[in-house]
Amino acid sequence: xxxxxxxxxxxxxxxxxxxKMTPGxxxxxxxxxxxxKTGSWRVFVPEFNRDKCVRCYLCYLxxxxxxxYLDEENYPVFDYDxxxxxxxxxxxxxxxxxxxxxxxx
Amino acid sequence: MPVRKVMxxxxxxxxxxxxxxxxxxxxxxxxxSTLVPEKISEFVANGELDAEFIKVESEHSAISACVGAxxxxxxxxxxxxxxxxxxMHEVLFIAAGMRLPIVIAVGNRALSAPINIWNDWQDSIxxxxxxxxxxxxxxxxxxxxxxxxxxxxxxxERVLLPAMVGFDAFILTHxxxxxxxxxxxxxxxxxxxxxxxxxxxxxxxxxxQGTLAFPAHYMEARYTVWEANENAxxxxxxxxxxxxxxxxxxxxxxxxYRTDDADIILITMGSLAGTxxxxxxxxxxxxxxxxxxxxxxxxxxxxxxxxxxxxxAKVLAILEKDVTFSVGGALFQDVSRTxxxxxxxxxxxxxxxxxxxxxxTFENLxxxxxxxxxxxxxxxxxxxxWIGLRKEIL
Numbered sequence: 203x204x205x206x207x208x209x210x211x212x213x214x215x216x217x218x219x220x221x222k223m224t225p226g227x228x229x230x231x232x233x234x235x236x237x238x239k240t241g242s243w244r245v246f247v248p249e250f251n252r253d254k255c256v257r258c259y260l261c262y263l264x265x266x267x268x269x270x271y272l273d274e275e276n277y278p279v280f281d282y283d284x285x286x287x288x289x290x291x292x293x294x295x296x297x298x299x300x301x302x303x304x305x306x307x
Numbered sequence: 308m309p310v311r312k313v314m315x316x317x318x319x320x321x322x323x324x325x326x327x328x329x330x331x332x333x334x335x336x337x338x339x340s341t342l343v344p345e346k347i348s349e350f351v352a353n354g355e356l357d358a359e360f361i362k363v364e365s366e367h368s369a370i371s372a373c374v375g376a377x378x379x380x381x382x383x384x385x386x387x388x389x390x391x392x393x394x395m396h397e398v399l400f401i402a403a404g405m406r407l408p409i410v411i412a413v414g415n416r417a418l419s420a421p422i423n424i425w426n427d428w429q430d431s432i433x434x435x436x437x438x439x440x441x442x443x444x445x446x447x448x449x450x451x452x453x454x455x456x457x458x459x460x461x462x463x464e465r466v467l468l469p470a471m472v473g474f475d476a477f478i479l480t481h482x483x484x485x486x487x488x489x490x491x492x493x494x495x496x497x498x499x500x501x502x503x504x505x506x507x508x509x510x511x512x513x514x515x516q517g518t519l520a521f522p523a524h525y526m527e528a529r530y531t532v533w534e535a536n537e538n539a540x541x542x543x544x545x546x547x548x549x550x551x552x553x554x555x556x557x558x559x560x561x562x563x564y565r566t567d568d569a570d571i572i573l574i575t576m577g578s579l580a581g582t583x584x585x586x587x588x589x590x591x592x593x594x595x596x597x598x599x600x601x602x603x604x605x606x607x608x609x610x611x612x613x614x615x616x617x618x619x620a621k622v623l624a625i626l627e628k629d630v631t632f633s634v635g636g637a638l639f640q641d642v643s644r645t646x647x648x649x650x651x652x653x654x655x656x657x658x659x660x661x662x663x664x665x666x667x668t669f670e671n672l673x674x675x676x677x678x679x680x681x682x683x684x685x686x687x688x689x690x691x692x693w694i695g696l697r698k699e700i701l
Binding site for chain 1: 404405406407467504505506513514515516518519520521524527528531535
């Protein structure tokens with residue numbers, strides 16, 4: 203999987219949040235969303251078929267999170283830390299390269 | 308020079324607010340504390356107080372606006388009572404959890420149903436677990452003084468907690484007494500300009516306040532509120548000492564009255580303490596060994612001081628205008644809990660009286676004394692007693 207483009211942010215926020223609690227539990231810096239991973243809410247998970255993909259990027263454009271990156275060859279990569287399983291990518295894909303399957307943890 | 312004026316406790320509270328120079332006052336008037344926001348809006352309208360007076364549509368909005376203002380970084384004040392305070396309930400937790408040093412003046416009034424606008428302490432007693440500091444005034448002067456002290460304690464870096472100052476409905480809120488208004492300069496020196504320590508808006512320092520805390524952090528956040536309450540014990544002593552130096556009036560978390568060599572000590576709060584002190588004087592003339600103690604600071608609960616008082620007496624009679632159903636009263640619980648692990652402890656007896664503005668008379672206190680005396684003689688008495696109850700109409 204390609205490296206998350208938010209890696210530097212994640213490291214910065216994780217460092218900040220590992221420090222002592224502030225009075226009133228104030229979050230001293232913005233960006234807690236990069237450490238609060240929202241992928242745990244998911245019921246369905248996108249399953250990607252690389253052979254069918256035509257690299258139209260519609261999934262990448264429509265992802266509301268955004269939890270889809272492009273790798274070096276411009277194929278989509280799904281970041282399951284943030285994918286909430288909404289299924290928009292599967293719905294938009296014109297070649298049915300993405301199917302939503304029930305996730306078992 | 309300080310000025311002496313004749314005024315109601317409501318006016319005294321408004322004067323305290325004026326002297327403390329809050330930048331935002333958001334209030335919804337409610338009997339019996341209506342005069343507090345009225346008087347403050349007058350001060351603001353006359354240009355005597357440079358503040359934003361926000362008229363809101365409910366008490367819930369009033370305290371929410373106060374939380375917003377305090378989180379933005381200014382000194383904030385409001386006033387309420389009874390159902391109004393109850394409507395603020397959920398936001399009171401938020402203010403304490405966010406560690407915002409808001410001060411509320413509470414005209415202590417009974418809760419519905421049935422609707423009753425007169426005095427007891429059920430409103431603020433019901434908010435004792437919100438994390439707020441609680442002060443109770445015996446008279447109008449104390450209402451003014453304790454609000455000033457409350458601001459200083461609340462804003463102390465070791466505390467950073469909101470505080471409420473209670474004064475009895477009508478007995479104080481609508482009764483005139485001479486009140487000494489301190490000099491503005493002296494109050495400025497005492498309180499200083501409010502400098503927010505943690506919560507303030509600054510575009511160059513973006514922060515998130517009132518965040519979500521997952522189970523990994525929530526408990527620690529709540530513990531810091533506990534810790535702040537513990538710290539407040541020492542800070543209150545310091546602030547009271549400074550107050551005495553500055554204004555000449557002495558306060559303590561518990562005021563003892565003729566407790567030396569007393570067999571029975573009557574413990575109470577608020578304006579009832581005045582009545583009880585008079586009663587103690589009358590009894591002492593008859594040679595009865597009885598004393599009184601007034602709780603000025605109810606949260607944090609002054610446990611060390613209670614233990615000290617308990618060491619002097621054989622019976623502690625708790626006189627309170629509130630009920631914790633099936634148990635007794637809140638003070639009774641707190642005093643009992645304080646003494647639970649003491650090796651030698653006095654008998655603690657609870658007296659619930661004066662609910663909904665019923666007068667507490669010397670005859671009522673005679674009843675309290677007679678039950679306490681029985682306990683002193685080793686007779687078995689009820690732990691919880693409703694005094695002045697009209698059993699004939701039940």
